[in-house]
């Protein structure tokens with residue numbers, strides 16, 4: 001009689017219950033199905049392939065990129081009485097012989113192997129007649145050509161999988177956005193219905209995103225709610241971290257900075273002070289991240305737009321590891337969008353990579369501009385479905401929407417009439433009918449859209465244009481001076497004129513607080 005998944009969980013691992021979606025995944029694979037498993041680090045992915053490998057007859061093949069990790073896993077499994085081994089180039093001739101004898105004798109449950117080793121023809125030949133219980137590909141995002149951890153040998157795993165077509169295959173990862181996910185599924189021929197995505201929710205973290213109006217005042221108001229607590233303030237540049245830290249010290253905060261331009265000793269000393277301090281504000285670039293294991297980080301603020309939704313999730317995820325309520329704030333403005341865009345355009349990355357980066361930026365802007373629940377939108381990006389959370393800024397104060405159809409038409413016409421080459425500030429001035437020398441010189445005080453937008457103020461028009469950019473109705477010339485032009489979807493919009501609901505710009509919290517007080 002074969003042991004059930006729960007019996008294995010109890011006897012081998014000593015745990016009482018499955019975590020999150022583990023049970024569903026394990027039963028799905030034990031039944032002989034493929035699976036794609038996307039779970040954050042620490043979510044418990046290993047059990048998802050180890051238990052089926054133990055429960056099913058045959059040898060479970062685990063492809064893993066890291067030798068050290070493999071050795072740890074094998075040692076832990078053996079200690080628990082599981083017949084596991086790792087095949088790698090460090091093995092002595094004797095050990096190698098023993099290993100193959102065990103494999104062919106059917107006395108192993110799990111064999112860990114690096115992709116390079118697995119691809120060797122002698123290894124594939126020796127595995128030829130072996131009955132496999134499953135093939136698990138850990139860190140599966142390594143097969144994505146456009147990902148940061150691309151490993152060419154991972155790319156060839158589709159051939160191995162095809163060779164053992166009747167064997168259930170699993171791909172596991174903690175980092176996969178929509179395009180990478182699609183790439184993994186299609187490359188390994190795993191169906192969408194075999195995808196399990198869960199565990200991304202961090203319910204104790206509150207999310208808030210505000211438009212950048214007066215960043216220092218906004219940061220000050222945010223920190224006021226966190227007196228006596230520690231947290232991180234992320235900035236884009238080294239210079240800005242230093243300036244912001246200095247300013248915060250003037251404001252009476254115990255602020256330190258951390259960026260790659262500092263010498264190692266200073267970085268380590270600041271990290272130590274943060275780690276052990278009571279009320280330390282770490283002002284940092286993204287260089288600050290690896291190896292922070294402070295459980296009581298109570299807040300994370302981004303005073304510049306992060307690089308992507310993944311980066312935002314990772315960076316905000318450093319708050320509240322202890323499970324207690326924690327708060328995050330992201331500020332973003334049009335300059336951030338232009339700057340991020342310029343990074344992409346000016347990089348030496350191949351075109352396909354750039355396109356991907358642009359999509360990621362769009363997704364992040366979509367999150368910033370959403371009128372719905374932030375958490376729901378964030379989790380949806382990772383494929384995790386959820387209900388509105390009640391614990392984010394848009395849930396607490398649902399943004400007011402207005403019918404922006406006419407406004408959008410006016411904005412698009414004005415961009416068109418002025419030749420699709422001017423930036424946001426100029427277009428807004430023309431809409432508002434501002435009389436200045438530049439507009440007069442260019443004759444734009446005589447176009448039909450001059451002064452047709454006096455129903456909104458400057459701030460509202462900027463918010464409208466930002467939403468049109470986020471909605472991809474308007475393109476920004478990122479390589480040049482941020483000139484606005486009408487995107488394909490914008491042309492469709494002008495032709496079909498569907499109703500377009502837009503957000504009413506919210507005064508930032510700093511100002512709201514002041515208004516409430518006065």
Ligand code: ADP
Nearest residue numbers: 015017018019039040041042043044045046047
């Ligand atoms: P991942 O590979 O997703 O990063 P691991 O498989 O290493 O995560 O698991 C993370 C931690 O959670 C490990 O210490 C593991 O022993 C523990 N764990 C996994 N499943 C359970 C469970 N059902 N109950 C309790 N602890 C678990």
Ligand code: ZN
Nearest residue numbers: 373389392395
């Ligand atoms: Zn919410």
